[in-house]
Amino acid sequence: MAVHTSQSVAKAAGDDVARGRSRGTGNPPPPSRLRRALSVHWYAWTMVAPVVLVIGVIIGYPLVRGIWLSLTDADERNVARSIGVNKMPATYEFVGLDNYADALTGNQFLGTLGWTLVWTVSCVTITFCLGMALANILNRRIAGRSAYRMALILPWAIPGFVSVFAWRFLYNENNGLLNKMLGGAGIDGIPWLNDPTWAKFSVIAVNVWLGVPFMMVALLGGLQSIPSEQYEAAEMDGATAWQRFRHVTLPGLRPVSTTVVLLSTIWTFNMFPVIFLLTRGGPGEATQILVTQAYKFSFEISPRDFAQSSTWGVLILVLLMLFAMVYRRVLRTQGDNW
Amino acid sequence: MTTVTATPATAPAKHGARKVRKRGDRSPAASLALHLTLIVTSVIAVFPVLWVLLTSLKPAKFASTTDFFKETTFENYTNLIKDTEFLSWFGNSVIVAGLSTVIGVFVSATTGYAVSRFRFPGKRGLMWTLLVTQMFPVAVLIVPIYNIMSTMGLLNQPAGLVITYLTISVPFCAWMMKGFFDTIPREIDESGQVDGLTPFGTFWRLILPLAKPGLAVTAFYSFITAWGEVAYASAFMVGDENLTLAGGLQKFVNQYGAQWGPMTAASVLIAIPAALVFLFAQKHLVTGMSAGAVKG
Numbered sequence: 001m002a003v004h005t006s007q008s009v010a011k012a013a014g015d016d017v018a019r020g021r022s023r024g025t026g027n028p029p030p031p032s033r034l035r036r037a038l039s040v041h042w043y044a045w046t047m048v049a050p051v052v053l054v055i056g057v058i059i060g061y062p063l064v065r066g067i068w069l070s071l072t073d074a075d076e077r078n079v080a081r082s083i084g085v086n087k088m089p090a091t092y093e094f095v096g097l098d099n100y101a102d103a104l105t106g107n108q109f110l111g112t113l114g115w116t117l118v119w120t121v122s123c124v125t126i127t128f129c130l131g132m133a134l135a136n137i138l139n140r141r142i143a144g145r146s147a148y149r150m151a152l153i154l155p156w157a158i159p160g161f162v163s164v165f166a167w168r169f170l171y172n173e174n175n176g177l178l179n180k181m182l183g184g185a186g187i188d189g190i191p192w193l194n195d196p197t198w199a200k201f202s203v204i205a206v207n208v209w210l211g212v213p214f215m216m217v218a219l220l221g222g223l224q225s226i227p228s229e230q231y232e233a234a235e236m237d238g239a240t241a242w243q244r245f246r247h248v249t250l251p252g253l254r255p256v257s258t259t260v261v262l263l264s265t266i267w268t269f270n271m272f273p274v275i276f277l278l279t280r281g282g283p284g285e286a287t288q289i290l291v292t293q294a295y296k297f298s299f300e301i302s303p304r305d306f307a308q309s310s311t312w313g314v315l316i317l318v319l320l321m322l323f324a325m326v327y328r329r330v331l332r333t334q335g336d337n338w
Numbered sequence: 339m340t341t342v343t344a345t346p347a348t349a350p351a352k353h354g355a356r357k358v359r360k361r362g363d364r365s366p367a368a369s370l371a372l373h374l375t376l377i378v379t380s381v382i383a384v385f386p387v388l389w390v391l392l393t394s395l396k397p398a399k400f401a402s403t404t405d406f407f408k409e410t411t412f413e414n415y416t417n418l419i420k421d422t423e424f425l426s427w428f429g430n431s432v433i434v435a436g437l438s439t440v441i442g443v444f445v446s447a448t449t450g451y452a453v454s455r456f457r458f459p460g461k462r463g464l465m466w467t468l469l470v471t472q473m474f475p476v477a478v479l480i481v482p483i484y485n486i487m488s489t490m491g492l493l494n495q496p497a498g499l500v501i502t503y504l505t506i507s508v509p510f511c512a513w514m515m516k517g518f519f520d521t522i523p524r525e526i527d528e529s530g531q532v533d534g535l536t537p538f539g540t541f542w543r544l545i546l547p548l549a550k551p552g553l554a555v556t557a558f559y560s561f562i563t564a565w566g567e568v569a570y571a572s573a574f575m576v577g578d579e580n581l582t583l584a585g586g587l588q589k590f591v592n593q594y595g596a597q598w599g600p601m602t603a604a605s606v607l608i609a610i611p612a613a614l615v616f617l618f619a620q621k622h623l624v625t626g627m628s629a630g631a632v633k634g
Contacts, residue, residue, distance in 0.1 A: 324473070
């Protein structure tokens with residue numbers, strides 16, 4: 001992937017020469033390794049510095065603090081707070097790994113994890129298949145292609161909370177358009193968001209609706225980068241349409257699809273707004289995924305349970321990192337150098 | 339793959355028996371099926387948004403009727419602007435999203451360029467960090483970030499939200515820009531250096547102008563992220579006139595209970611700027627993404 005630019009190679013080499021010479025003449029000791037690294041890499045480091053700084057402060061500190069809280073019994077009643085003019089110091093205590101033991105042995109975490117996995121796998125699979133189908137259709141010569149493309153990307157252009165609101169409007173049990181249409185056809189209204197099973201179906205549908213445009217655009221870009229000679233060659237060899245798809249399109253899309261599947265898995269696993277705005281995790285806890293439940297612990301229950309919320313958050317992070325590592329390992333054994 | 343046993347002489351004859359079609363041609367039936375699929379999916383994609391638009395044009399008392407048009411009126415819009423702080427929410431959102439976009443694009447471009455062109459200590463770690471950052475659940479970060487912002491006096495300030503949004507959009511955008519820069523030939527950098535440009539000069543004068551599609555996608559993504567974010571916006575901004583649209587609409591939902599009319603009007607007004615940015619970016623979207631996200 002990244003290779004030295006000729007310039008940085010030359011610079012590094014020049015540096016070595018200079019260093020050798022200075023050592024030869026017995027001048028003051030060569031500059032420290034850090035200084036040397038700085039002189040070679042300073043522009044690269046300058047260019048990434050803003051990102052490193054912002055991520056370090058805004059993500060690094062909260063992460064460290066989150067991990068610390070997950071090892072304590074912090075909740076609303078014992079964290080540092082001020083009531084009027086009185087400042088109450090924090091009185092929570094270090095409890096080791098108790099929170100983790102509780103989470104991993106209790107039913108709540110594992111149950112929520114189960115639904116989160118179902119949610120992630122079904123959303124990513126359906127979104128990917130639909131995106132793949134639509135990208136393939138749009139990649140052909142077809143009348144009105146750009147109009148179709150605009151229409152299909154639209155859900156991506158609308159802010160998430162607006163489209164989730166639009167869907168709530170459609171799903172509304174008494175006045176929503178969907179049930180009115182069913183009613184017109186003589187079918188009883190469906191409790192889209194009020195029945196545990198239907199609610200699960202509904203949130204997945206909305207998330208797929210939101211996710212297809214990204215998938216489609218990414219795959220369409222990938223399709224356009226496959227050289228048409230490969231298709232011609234396959235056709236010369238007598239490959240059927242299916243064989244061309246299977247042996248030319250799919251391998252050609254591999255770099256694209258591995259990345260978008262990884263990203264959309266991560267995003268879906270942590271998809272807070274859809275669940276939160278559509279059902280708030282309800283009815284009951286039926287559609288609660290790990291993130292929304294963790295949010296609930298620290299904002300919606302009383303007393304607010306910061307320790308448990310952090311514990312769940314750290315577990316989410318660990319699970320996703322494990323997933324990313326396994327995913328990359330698998331890709332690497334299959335010959336990707338990513 | 340398949341071994342061709344037919345002799346060259348018989349092959350054309352066999353083809354001749356069926357109707358010969360050039361590559362890319364298809365039967366009318368196939369065309370019809372494709373168009374039908376596209377029409378159905380396009381309707382599904384557009385309809386929820388369209389329905390909100392149509393509802394916003396009906397008088398509030400007819401909001402839940404199924405007619406497409408009923409006594410078309412703009413009263414929902416005028417009420418919205420008269421009775422609420424909608425315009426200041428809108429202004430706040432424009433400031434926050436605009437700043438996030440400009441800074442986000444610049445920062446992701448420099449980061450993406452550095453990661454694409456230079457080999458430096460910490461590069462692998464940085465790439466991993468950018469990926470891992472996207473895995474962070476809002477729920478864990480929101481309380482500590484709130485504390486940081488209040489220590490720095492950035493609560494209720496657009497700057498606080500801008501910084502937070504950068505942490506959401508920049509990791510993905512930097513990845514995408516890296517992929518995009520990877521597709522720009524290195525010879526261009528080298529020629530710049532031969533002509534005596536510094537690495538920054540090369541980046542600024544030669545590479546950035548070539549990376550416009552990538553920049554358009556990055557801008558689009560940063561804008562949409564900032565424009566539509568709910569959780570941080572409602573936690574960090576308080577006071578009626580400081581809210582952004584996302585926070586404002588939440589307030590509004592409670593205030594109006596089950597009345598859909600004013601809410602649909604607000605939704606339409608919120609969606610318009612996003613759609614405009616989208617229109618501007620969309621012709622670059624496919625090329626930008628194909629080079630970018632993709633080759634990560």
